[in-house]
Amino acid sequence: MFKIRWKSRTPKKYSPKNTARQNPGGLSNLGRNSAQNPGAQEPLPEISSSVMQPDWLNLSLTGSLQKDLLNLKAIFKNCDDVIFHEFNMGQNREIRLALIYVDALSSSERLSREILIPLKTKFGEPAAGNRISPEQTFEYIKNCGAAVAETEEAARAQTIVDHLLSGEAVLLMEGSSKALIFDTRGYKTRDITDSLWDRSVRGSRESFVENLFTNTSLLRRKIKNPALKVETSKIGRVNRTDLAIAYVEGIVDPDTVDEVKKRLSRIDIDGALEGGQLEEFIEDSPYSPFPTVFHSDRVDKVAAKLMEGRVAIILDGTPSILTVPALFIEYFQNPEDYYQRYMFSSAVRILRLFAFFLSISGSALYIALSTYHLELIPTALLLSFTAQREAVPFPLFVEVFLMEVSFEILREAGLRMPQPLGQALSIVGAVVLGEAGVRAGIVSAATVIIVAITAIASFSFLYSSTIIFRLIRFPLIIGSAILGLPGLVILIFFMTFHLVSLRSFGVPYLYPAAPLSVYAQQDTIMRAPWWAMRKRPCLLTGNLQREASGQRPQPPSSPPNRGEL
């Protein structure tokens, strides 16, 4: 019964013949643009805006408003969210103008307050004798006509289209071969919230949002220095997303910035939606399982990395910001380590590294010990293990593998399932897999404990890095099931060597462990007090001096004697 009426119909094939046949169908008259346009009868020039062969890339403004409008309308054919608003201004209303914007990308309030009201009313009646001729229009509007803070000029169709689609308004004038571009962006974005994935008790809670310029403003609020450079460009054949790189000049290694720019400009992708897509284009070792590009959505974290000499890559539309060069140790560094007392932070660092080893090799160690090296387990414990495993029909390897896979399923399901279901299912998962599994004799209680502790250990550092650590666990399990402890040690040695051979934008991944740098150990397995971390890591930056020396606080040499009356 319901009949959907499209405002305009997309042609099925991108051939000019097809389009021509469909145009007289009358449906296109329903479109918003056509209704507003008095010259709708005039046929649009045949400009294909198809992704396959965009004809308009080399077009420029001609100076004739009528022609330019037709060209732009042809480019934006069937884009009903692009509004063409034509109006006149001047004493005698003889100057024709056209304001083009995208609905809801530009704030209609700002459009009317900052452009339309001034142009339509105020300059309708300028001071006596101050007639504006059509030739002066462009300069006039640019200098004192519109009340917009950010104004640009453009003549090429590509520039105009790019600006238009990022939410800016374009003003075309009769007789001018340049268009004015007003920044009237006012689209809805998500509010700045806490980071969901990277949490801490102390420290700023702000996390990045999807809007690029909100993100750069967040960074700018942390680093109020003109040395913080933000260079923007665009990426993506189809989605033409804004991309920015940020770095602190004077700290960053200029070669790294050049390298980042070079690698980013190599990318030819149709749509960049997340930094992870760029990551796979710019990393040094594409066949390595380890990520050599770091990412974060916490503002303070990224700001700290910039001040350590890294480069941030900010993509519009995603809150996760890439930073390079990445070091392996970064995955164990939490912003909170730097905010709370250094002794506790150092202890937590050691704990985290221990958790890392536990999470990759816990299950494997369990298999190796209780399959091959029974003599290494204390006798009482061994007897208890054996008693538990009596009812279990599988070899230990199968048992552990089963539990690991079920845990992975639980984790993945917990991430993807609708939030209201989460709690119910996690309880079911825990109870079913743990308690009932043991009672039914499918797994032994010791296996449940081991798998659970390795799983929990893998959550004690940044989530996105745990994915790869969790993957590594499986080869280690298989290795130790085949060759016992020596197999496990060989695989870990292999992994270590692989890590040593990795580089991220020229910086060795395992720095400062290999190549060994003694002073840079200040921020690895321990976190030195702030007054002692006088230098930045030397491979990241040429500007080593972080702070002045001799800042260790001490009581005043002659304390005020307040005890005496």
Add this chain to the structure above:
Amino acid sequence: MKAEVIDQRQVLALLAITFVSEGLLFAPSVTFLFARQDAWMSNIIALVGGLFSAWCWVSLSSRFPGKTLFQVFLIIFGRYFGLIMAAYYIWGWFNFACDTLREITGLLVAGFMPRTPIVAFIIIFALLSTYIAYNKLENLGRVSLMFFPVILGVIVILFILSTGEMNLANLTPVFENGFIPVFKGSLTLMFWFSQVIGISVLLPFLDKSRGVLWTCSKSIIISFFIFELIAFGIIAILGPSLSSRTLAPILYGARMIHLAGFLERTEILIMVVWIASSTIKIALYQWIVSLGAAQLIGMKDYRSLVIPFGILLICFSFLLHPDMTHLYNFMGYVWSGPYGLGYLFIGPFIFLLWAMITGKGAKS
């Protein structure tokens, strides 16, 4: 391609690991066999010999800056005899690598995985060392510098932990059979210290060549202290008879540690150290062999030779020795006898003399 560069600390670690890795396997046992409780004095003689060998190799190599040993041979002995000598030394390194591979895998099987066929471990180790040798030397240098403190730490910690088991009376009587056994025992260690020959291939890859002799000497001295710890510790724990009759005395020494009721079975640490040090050593030698062969036949990149040599490594570690006893005897009487010492100890001195007499190379 950017030239590979390693720094002095990495060379120190690499060389020291090649000495120490042997000290964890057969070498102490062979020394104990001859010198018994006087093994610690053998170490001192070996130290002097090792330093002399280091001086010979470094002086020889520094007369020809930027040239590896194989190229040096071609210069000082001419095209044909130089080729033969270089091929002979490549074979020597290949032989070390095979023996080390056989030794570590044999001990792993004997000590930890008695029912696993040794071929499984040989293949795994050869794969690992091929991977490492295929990557660049700088990575090998970095990884060795990263593991060297760990290896030292484990040995020192185990020594401290085992002090409770030690009986110093085992170290007496001194000079029970006179000086000759002490000297005989020192030969094997002298041979292992003479593997400082590695510097003659590593020298062109160093970032700066000043102070190389001191770096080599430091690595020998550090290893000397490790060997002394091992000699003192093992003989004090096991006694001279038992320690000379076991293949890898350090493993049994570590097994004796019982502390506080739960700190037992520390030989796991020994295994970790074994695997790390031996893999680095085998990979270094495989790298040297591939590089040498590539330089002899005039290839630009050594890497295409790494995999064939990896396969040969697997085959020859089987072919060269029928069993562990043969390997042990080969280590004790052939490597530490005229073959090995002529090769690494007397050889360099003669080469150096020859280069000086014929006046080839720059004067250092």
